[in-house]
Amino acid sequence: MHSDPDLPELDPDRIKVIVATDCGSTTTKAIMIEEVDGVYRQTFRGEAPTTVEEPFADVTVGVVNSVTELQELSGRQLIAEDGTIIRRTSTDDAVGCDIYISTSSAGGGLQMMVAGVVREMTAASAKRAALGAGAIVMDVIASNDKRRPHEQIQRIRELRPDMVLLSGGTDGGNSTQVVQLAELVAPAKPRPRFGGAYQLPIIYAGNTDARGEIERVFTAEDDATGGFDLSVVENLRPTMERENLGPARDCIHDVFLEHVMAHAPGYDKLIDWTNAPIMPTPGAVGDILQTIARTQGINAVGVDIGGATTDVFSVFDGTFNRTVSANLGMSYSISNVCAEAGMDQILRWVHLDMEERELRNRVKNKMIRPTTIPQSAEALVFEQAVAREALRLAYQQHKEFATTLKGVQQQRTVGDVFSQEVGGASIVDGMTLDLLVASGGVLSHAPKMQQTAMMLIDSFEPEGFTTLAKDSIFMMPHLGVLSSVHERAAMEVFDKDCLVVLGTCIAAKGQGKPGKPCFSYRMTGGTTANGDLAYGQLVVVPLGAGETAEVEVSPARGFDLGNGPGKPITRTAKGGPAGIILDARGRRLELPEDPQARREAVTRVVKATGMYDDLEVAPNGA
Amino acid sequence: MAKAYTPGLKVAARTTHRARRLLPISGEVRVSVGDMVVASDVVAETFMDGDITPMNMANRLSCPAGDVASLMLKQIGESVEQGAPIARSKGIFGAFKTEVVSDATGTIEQVSSVTGQLMLRGAPIPVQVRAYLAGKVVEVLPKEGCIIENEVMFVQGIFGIGGETEGVIRVACSDHEQTLEADLITSDMKGSVILGGARMTAAALRKAIEVGAAAVVSGGLDDQDLKELLGRDLGVAITGSEKIGITVIVTEGFGDIAMAARTWRLLAERAGRTASVNGATQIRAGVMRPEILVPLEPGENENEIDPTLAKEAGMLDLGTTVRVIRDPYFGLLGEVSALPTEPAVLGSGSRARVLEVRFPDGATAVVPRANVELIEG
Numbered sequence: 001m002h003s004d005p006d007l008p009e010l011d012p013d014r015i016k017v018i019v020a021t022d023c024g025s026t027t028t029k030a031i032m033i034e035e036v037d038g039v040y041r042q043t044f045r046g047e048a049p050t051t052v053e054e055p056f057a058d059v060t061v062g063v064v065n066s067v068t069e070l071q072e073l074s075g076r077q078l079i080a081e082d083g084t085i086i087r088r089t090s091t092d093d094a095v096g097c098d099i100y101i102s103t104s105s106a107g108g109g110l111q112m113m114v115a116g117v118v119r120e121m122t123a124a125s126a127k128r129a130a131l132g133a134g135a136i137v138m139d140v141i142a143s144n145d146k147r148r149p150h151e152q153i154q155r156i157r158e159l160r161p162d163m164v165l166l167s168g169g170t171d172g173g174n175s176t177q178v179v180q181l182a183e184l185v186a187p188a189k190p191r192p193r194f195g196g197a198y199q200l201p202i203i204y205a206g207n208t209d210a211r212g213e214i215e216r217v218f219t220a221e222d223d224a225t226g227g228f229d230l231s232v233v234e235n236l237r238p239t240m241e242r243e244n245l246g247p248a249r250d251c252i253h254d255v256f257l258e259h260v261m262a263h264a265p266g267y268d269k270l271i272d273w274t275n276a277p278i279m280p281t282p283g284a285v286g287d288i289l290q291t292i293a294r295t296q297g298i299n300a301v302g303v304d305i306g307g308a309t310t311d312v313f314s315v316f317d318g319t320f321n322r323t324v325s326a327n328l329g330m331s332y333s334i335s336n337v338c339a340e341a342g343m344d345q346i347l348r349w350v351h352l353d354m355e356e357r358e359l360r361n362r363v364k365n366k367m368i369r370p371t372t373i374p375q376s377a378e379a380l381v382f383e384q385a386v387a388r389e390a391l392r393l394a395y396q397q398h399k400e401f402a403t404t405l406k407g408v409q410q411q412r413t414v415g416d417v418f419s420q421e422v423g424g425a426s427i428v429d430g431m432t433l434d435l436l437v438a439s440g441g442v443l444s445h446a447p448k449m450q451q452t453a454m455m456l457i458d459s460f461e462p463e464g465f466t467t468l469a470k471d472s473i474f475m476m477p478h479l480g481v482l483s484s485v486h487e488r489a490a491m492e493v494f495d496k497d498c499l500v501v502l503g504t505c506i507a508a509k510g511q512g513k514p515g516k517p518c519f520s521y522r523m524t525g526g527t528t529a530n531g532d533l534a535y536g537q538l539v540v541v542p543l544g545a546g547e548t549a550e551v552e553v554s555p556a557r558g559f560d561l562g563n564g565p566g567k568p569i570t571r572t573a574k575g576g577p578a579g580i581i582l583d584a585r586g587r588r589l590e591l592p593e594d595p596q597a598r599r600e601a602v603t604r605v606v607k608a609t610g611m612y613d614d615l616e617v618a619p620n621g622a
Numbered sequence: 623m624a625k626a627y628t629p630g631l632k633v634a635a636r637t638t639h640r641a642r643r644l645l646p647i648s649g650e651v652r653v654s655v656g657d658m659v660v661a662s663d664v665v666a667e668t669f670m671d672g673d674i675t676p677m678n679m680a681n682r683l684s685c686p687a688g689d690v691a692s693l694m695l696k697q698i699g700e701s702v703e704q705g706a707p708i709a710r711s712k713g714i715f716g717a718f719k720t721e722v723v724s725d726a727t728g729t730i731e732q733v734s735s736v737t738g739q740l741m742l743r744g745a746p747i748p749v750q751v752r753a754y755l756a757g758k759v760v761e762v763l764p765k766e767g768c769i770i771e772n773e774v775m776f777v778q779g780i781f782g783i784g785g786e787t788e789g790v791i792r793v794a795c796s797d798h799e800q801t802l803e804a805d806l807i808t809s810d811m812k813g814s815v816i817l818g819g820a821r822m823t824a825a826a827l828r829k830a831i832e833v834g835a836a837a838v839v840s841g842g843l844d845d846q847d848l849k850e851l852l853g854r855d856l857g858v859a860i861t862g863s864e865k866i867g868i869t870v871i872v873t874e875g876f877g878d879i880a881m882a883a884r885t886w887r888l889l890a891e892r893a894g895r896t897a898s899v900n901g902a903t904q905i906r907a908g909v910m911r912p913e914i915l916v917p918l919e920p921g922e923n924e925n926e927i928d929p930t931l932a933k934e935a936g937m938l939d940l941g942t943t944v945r946v947i948r949d950p951y952f953g954l955l956g957e958v959s960a961l962p963t964e965p966a967v968l969g970s971g972s973r974a975r976v977l978e979v980r981f982p983d984g985a986t987a988v989v990p991r992a993n994v995e996l997i998e999g
Binding site: 149150153154175176177179180183184187188189213327332333335336338339340357358360361362363364365366367368369370371372373374375376377378379380445447448614615 | 671673674675676687731732734736737739741743780781844845846848854855856857858859875876877903905947948949950952968969970971972973974989990992993995
C-alpha cells in the first residue's frame with residue numbers, strides 16, 4: 001500500500017473523510033472529520049510531540065505519530081507502509097482519507113519586520129496585513145517613529161526576521177520617503193535566522209510609482225549582502241481612504257511557504273502531502289472566525305492565550321483584525337504580565353488572603369519551570385487572576401490597534417459639530433459584540449466552565465447581550481484551513497463539535513451608585529425568571545446547554561443594554577454550563593477602591609456564580 | 623515507567639564537555655586543532671560592518687536630490703573624518719555657499735539621487751570570541767569558530783543573570799542550607815566565584831559586587847531582591863546581557879530554598895579551582911540554562927557515581943528522588959512512593975496524572991506529575 005502521489009482533484013461532494021493537523025511549537029494535533037448521515041462531524045483526535053527540533057529534525061515524524069494515534073482510535077488505516085498519509089481514490093475505499101490539510105506554528109511561527117512611511121497610516125496598514133497573515137511582528141519601522149535613522153538601522157540589524165514587508169506612499173504620491181526607508185533597510189542587511197544561504201524575502205506593497213527605485217535599491221545591495229528576494233505586490237494603501245491588504249497577505253502566505261517553510265526541517269515533504277497550502281496557525285484561526293462572522297452575520301472576538309503570547313482576533317462589521325501580544329502569557333510570560341499590570345491589579349480579583357512577597361516568588365518559579373500546573377485552590381485562584389489581567393491588557397492593545405483608518409479626510413457640516421469623529425477610533429465595540437470565543441490552556445482547561453465565563457467577562461467587559469463560548473479542543477486552526485477547501489464541512493464541525501457555548505452575558509453599560517437600580521429582567525422560554533438588579537450586583541440564572549430563552553431587559557435611566565440608554569430590549573439568549581449571567585457591575589467595570597469593600601464585592605461574585613464552590617482552601621494553601 | 627514532565631537539571635561530577643565557540647558572522651579562527659587554550663584566550667575574531675549614519679544631503683544643501691552627487695567634495699568609497707567638509711553648494715553667483723561637514727567618521731557608501739540621502743559607514747567593529755572553557759581545540763569550523771573539549775564537572779542552574787566569566791571557587795557558606803548573607807563575603811573574594819548555600823540576600827549580592835567578585839552561585843533568591851538588583855521587574859526570562867557587574871546563578875528557584883546537597887558538595891570540593899560560569903538563561907523553545915564548568919585533572923572525580931546513570935535519565939519510578947517544584951510543597955525533596963495510573967482530582971479542581979511523594983519525615987503528599995523534577999543525587 002502506498003499513498004497516491006497524484007493528489008485527486010478537490011471535488012467537495014466526494015470529500016467524506018478529512019484529516020487535519022496543526023503543528024504547534026510543542027505538540028502536533030491531528031483531528032479526523034467524517035461525514036456522518038450527511039453532516040460533517042469531528043470524530044477522533046490524536047496528538048504527539050512536534051519533531052522540528054533535533055534529534056528528529058523532521059516535522060512529518062510528529063505528523064505521522066499524531067495521525068497514527070487517529071488510526072488506532074478510529075480503526076481506519078491512514079498511514080501507508082512508506083510512512084505517508086493514504087489518500088483514497090474512491091469513496092468506497094475503507095482505508096485512507098479524501099483530503100489532508102495542515103497548519104503550522106512550529107519553529108517560532110512566522111517572524112516579520114514591517115516598515116511604512118507614517119506610523120499611524122501606511123505602517124499601521126502594513127502591520128495589519130502582516131498580523132492578519134498570521135505573523136509575529138517583531139518591530140515596525142516608520143519614518144516618524146521617533147527613532148533617529150541610525151537607531152532604526154541598529155534595530156533592523158539586531159532583528160532576524162523571516163521576511164520584511166515594506167510599504168509607504170499612496171499610488172501616484174510622493175515616493176521619496178518610501179525609497180528612503182528602503183535605503184535604510186538594504187544596507188542594514190538584516191540577517192535571516194535561517195543562516196547565510198537564505199535570501200531574505202522583501203515584499204514591497206507601497207506606492208506603485210516607486211517600484212523601479214525600490215528594485216534598484218535592493219538589487220544594488222544584492223551582491224554585497226548575499227541577496228534579497230524582492231516581491232512586488234499592489235499597494236496596501238492605494239489611497240488614504242482605502243486599505244487593500246489582500247494582495248500583501250497572499251504574498252506573505254506564498255513567501256511563507258516557499259521560503260520559511262522550505263527551510264524548516266521536513267516541511268518540503270509536508271508541503272507535498274497536503275491538499276491545500278499549509279497556513280500559519282493564527283492565520284487559519286483568523287480565517288475561520290471571519291467565515292463564521294460572515295455566514296452568521298455577527299460580530300465576533302476570539303482569544304487564544306498561550307504560555308508566551310496572547311492572540312486576539314476580531315471581526316466587526318466584516319472588518320477583520322488580529323493582534324499578538326508577544327509577552328502576555330501564562331507560563332513563559334507570566335512574570336511579564338505581573339510586571340506590566342502590577343501585582344495590585346492582579347490581586348484585586350482575588351477573594352483569598354495572599355502574601356505578595358511569596359506570590360512574586362511563585363510567579364518567577366512558574367516562569368522558570370513553565371510546565372507546572374496549579375495544585376491548590378489558592379494557586380488556581382491566583383492563576384486565573386493573572387489570566388484576567390493578561391487578557392485585559394491584550395484586549396486593550398487590540399482595541400487600540402483595530403481602528404478606523406487614520407489620515408482619512410472627512411467632510412463635516414455644522415450638524416457634525418457635536419458628533420465629531422476622528423479617524424483612528426476603535427472599531428471594537430463591546431455593545432455590538434455577539435460572540436466571544438475563548439481558547440488556550442487557562443481558559444479551556446479551567447476546572448469549571450463558570451470560571452472560564454467569568455475570566456472572559458471580567459477582562460473583555462462585554463456589553464449588552466454576548467454569547468460566551470470556548471473552543472473545545474483548539475480545533476479552530478484546522479477548521480480555518482478546511483474552510484478554504486470545504487466551507488460547509490468547516491462550519492458544520494464548528495457549530496457541532498468545536499464550539500462549546502458557556503452561556504450568555506447580559507451586561508449594562510453605564511456607571512451608577514452601588515445599591516441603586518440598574519436593570520430589571522424577565523425570561524421566558526427555556527426558563528422562567530424575573531427580577532431587578534441593583535448597581536454592583538451580578539445574578540446567574542441557570543439555563544442548560546442547547547436551551548434558549550427570550551430575555552426582556554429594562555435598564556434604569558443612564559444604563560444601556562443595546563437599545564440605547566433607558567430603553568428596554570428583548571433578545572434570545574443561549575444557555576450553557578455557566579447559564580445566563582446578568583451583570584450590573586457597570587461598564588467600564590470598576591471594582592471598589594477600598595480593599596475591604598473590593599474583597600466583599602469579589603466574594604459576592606464568586607458566590608453568585610459558584611465558580612469556586614467545592615474548592616477546599618487550606619490555611620497553608622495545600 | 624513514567625516520564626517526568628520536567629527533567630531535572632544536569633549536575634555531573636565528570637563529563638566530557640564540548641563548548642562551541644562561534645562568531646556571529648564569518649571571520650578568522652585563531653586556533654588550530656590540538657591547541658590547548660585557557661578561558662581568556664581569543665579563539666576567533668572578525669570585524670562587523672560599522673554602524674551606518676545617514677545624512678540628508680539634499681536638505682542640508684537645499685538642492686534637488688539629483689544634484690547632490692555633483693556637489694560632493696568626497697566621493698563614494700572615500701574616507702572622511704567627523705567634522706570634515708564633504709559637500710558644498712554652488713551658492714548664489716558664487717557667494718553664500720553652504721558647506722556640509724560629516725556627522726561621523728567613516729566611509730561614504732552611497733549617495734542616492736532619488737532621496738538625496740548619503741550613507742556613511744563607520745569603522746568596522748571588532749568582534750572577538752574567547753575560549754571560555756580551558757581545554758583542547760578538537761575541531762575548527764572554518765571562518766566560524768571552534769569546538770573546545772575538556773573533562774569537566776558540570777552544574778546547570780535554573781536561572782541566572784549576567785554573561786560569561788571565570789574565577790576561582792571560594793566557599794562562603796558552611797553548608798547547602800545556610801543563607802548567603804553579606805557578612806560572609808570578604809574583600810579577598812575579588813575575582814572569584816562565590817559559592818553560597820540556600821537563599822542569597824540582596825545585601826550579599828551588593829557586597830559581592832562591591833568586592834568585585836566574578837560570580838555568585840547559590841540555591842535561591844527572592845524576586846523582590848532580583849528586582850532591586852536589576853532596577854526593574856524582570857518580565858521575560860531571557861537573560862545574559864545584563865551589565866550589573868556580576869554573574870548570578872540560582873541553582874534551585876525563587877524563595878528560601880537550599881541548594882541540592884550533592885551540587886553544593888561537588889562545588890565545595892573544587893574550592894580553589896577555576897570555574898567558567900555563564901548566567902545566560904532563555905526559557906523558550908530551545909531552553910538555555912545557566913552553567914558552571916570546572917575543568918578536571920585526569921582521574922579526578924572518576925569514582926563519583928553519577929546517580930542519573932543508575933537508571934534511564936528522565937524516568938520516574940518508585941524510589942526515585944524528586945523535588946516538588948510548585949506550591950504548596952515547593953522545594954521539598956522526597957521519594958516517589960506511589961505512581962497511580964488514573965488521573966486524580968487536585969485541590970484546584972483540575973484532573974491530572976499524579977504521584978505520591980514520601981518526604982524524609984515520613985509524611986506523604988499527592989502531587990501532579992507535572993510538578994516534580996528529578997533530583998540527581
